[in-house]
Amino acid sequence: MSSTPSLTPHIAGAADAELEDWGTLEEATGPAMATWGVTLWEDDGSSAGIWACEPGPSHWTLETHEVIHLVAGRMTVTPEGGEPTEIGAGDAAVFPKGWTGTWDIHETVRKVYAIFP
Numbered sequence: 001m002s003s004t005p006s007l008t009p010h011i012a013g014a015a016d017a018e019l020e021d022w023g024t025l026e027e028a029t030g031p032a033m034a035t036w037g038v039t040l041w042e043d044d045g046s047s048a049g050i051w052a053c054e055p056g057p058s059h060w061t062l063e064t065h066e067v068i069h070l071v072a073g074r075m076t077v078t079p080e081g082g083e084p085t086e087i088g089a090g091d092a093a094v095f096p097k098g099w100t101g102t103w104d105i106h107e108t109v110r111k112v113y114a115i116f117p
Contacts, residue, residue: 009040014050014112015071022051027058033105046116054108061100064115068093073109078102 011017019036033056039049045064052072069092077093078084079101087093097117 009048011038011040011050015110017050019050019052025053025056025058027060027103029057029059029102031056033058044117046114048112048114050110050112052108052110053105055105058103058105059101060095060103062095062097064117065097066095067114068095068111069113071110071112073105073107075103075105075107075109078104 017038019038022035022037025033025035033054035051035053037049037051039047041048050071070087070089072089074086074088076084076086077095079099082101085093
């Protein structure tokens, strides 16, 4: 009896992978901000992939949990009622469901993300 191994979606070189145009960021609170990305996996409200966004301010209210690992760029995230935190290339962060606040992107960011309910 033989078994077929399951495939593991992956992209080599997340920092340099080719991304698709995902349009402008709906959450932008200033000038339009271009975004790019690629989805590696989706299932039942969860997804994982790579996302990039050009500099600018934005406001977020998350309806899901999100874990990110920044592979390029730099931004300041500030939860409503909380203190700002600088996040840069090489850093990881968790944004729990219900997180509300701002992302001020200083340099184009590229993140590997996982979103789940």
